Amino acid sequence: MLIWLASYPRSGNTWLRLMLHDILTDGQSRPGGRAARNGFAPIVSSRSFIERQTDVQTSDLNDRELNACRRAAHDIAAGKAAAPFFVKVHDNHQPVGAGEDGLFSPAAGSLAIYLLRDPADVAVSLAGFAGIDLPRAVDILCDDHASRSHITRQPHHDQVAYHLGRWSNHVSGWLSRPSDQVLRIRYEDLHRDPAGQLRIVIGRLGLNVSQARIEAAVERTRFDHLSRQERRHGFNEAPAGRIFFRGGRIGDGRRLLSDADFARLVAANGAVMTAQGYAVRRPETRPETSR
Template identity: 40%
Template sequence: MPEHAAARLYWVASYPKSGNTWMRAALTSLRRGGASVDINRLDGDLIASSRTVFDRYAGVAASDLTDAEVQRLRPAVFRDLARAQRTPLLCKAHEAYVRAGDEPLFPADATLGAVYIVRDPRDVAVSIAHHRQWPLARAVDFLCTPGVDMAASRDRMNRQLCQPLGSWSQHVESWIAPDGAAGAFPVRVVRYEAMHDDLSAILEDIAPTLGLNADTAHLAGAVAASRFEQLQRQEIAKGFTERPATMQMFFRTGGVGGWRHTLSPAQAAKIEACHAQWMERLGYR
């Protein structure tokens, strides 16, 4: 049995390019009473796949292990990380909620709760294509590929460990189905499109899940501090540490429904066929 851990971790989880950074900017402001934020110093900058965090708490370099060996050690790393915190820690995660050896990757005894952000997979495909500098067809295939991973733990040049994603549907199901993360600890599901429509209402709704108080003034400040135009201005002025070197802008458009003008009918149809069940359940049909 794993040693008991102090439950001090909150996860802000999502499939890549689904609004995780935008959400963390808003939550950072909310936690600071609606104050302005620095995009390079956001709460939740500690990412679950951090190689530095793993090497520190595992006591062995990830680059000396196989991906399977790294995954088996990660739940213990998260427990040690939780024990080291005096106050709750907000962490970013792109991994699916999968098993790591004999237990879940994200241990319930180290976790206070999670917010899971979901976005229309057709818009996700467009955003990933820009982010990774991929052809659209490759991005569409990536979302539809079961069992796919990101990065490799032995690649010392990559700051992040191997991240099990699965297809878009597998990822969504792992976090919000009753036999997934939602059955292990509190998970609040947020649609990116709802954030776009009324971010204040979303922040007020999820605040209890993350142990936050949200009065009217703090909510208004958080919305103002995390406006997409404000995040873009900061990136232009001083750069953004999470932006890949090959990418011109991380905060690109932040829009909803742009896939209609970008994906071909065949590409959109492929995503819809691959993910029909979860798109229907989440209101994307």
């Protein structure tokens, strides 16, 4: 079966994948991109993943055919997996257009682990990752038509285009799955108590892992360790010339977004922010303009 590691970009997906990989390999892996290079939790928008499952050349397909091919790839991978097979996904759970089948059929995977993060902090992290200003990052989180191409202008290489949509629709889509098919993990909780949140994930997966092994994985994947590893050896998911592990702080968005940008973010996403425990008001002390 497939285990979806799903999130809006810049919400902690890679960090969780590195921790899980460390746990599952009992510390034999090391940070710095090895999880991805070793094939752990490949992203499902990868052309190589789709083509390996379906034996279809993705470059030959139109958008509707590609959507059907991707759905088939998920079903095939799920059918072949004798043990839990982790995959990363940033796609919106909902169909891109009216009348289209969704990418995620009930047959493909029994559990989605959904990483959720305060959208104000997502905007700050996204701006740094994509090399854009904060107003543009907020635009993306408020855009029903946002896609991978809005985040990076670099060639897709081994990834097909994927649909994100606005932050609130992305969250609602994944969390609309039946309760036995989705586990919500808030980035803020993972940041404050990584070992406790990993214990929840491991328990939901039905794996027998000691607390000592979990705590060792947390120590080996601390942000300062990951950042140091990246500066020494690079990281395969970082955009050219930019840093992937920027610090992972909580609360930057509410300090750094301008009043106007924060108001736009709330206007487009406020109902879901409130439902997921994120305040739609901000601290009184803050800069007056975006940086």
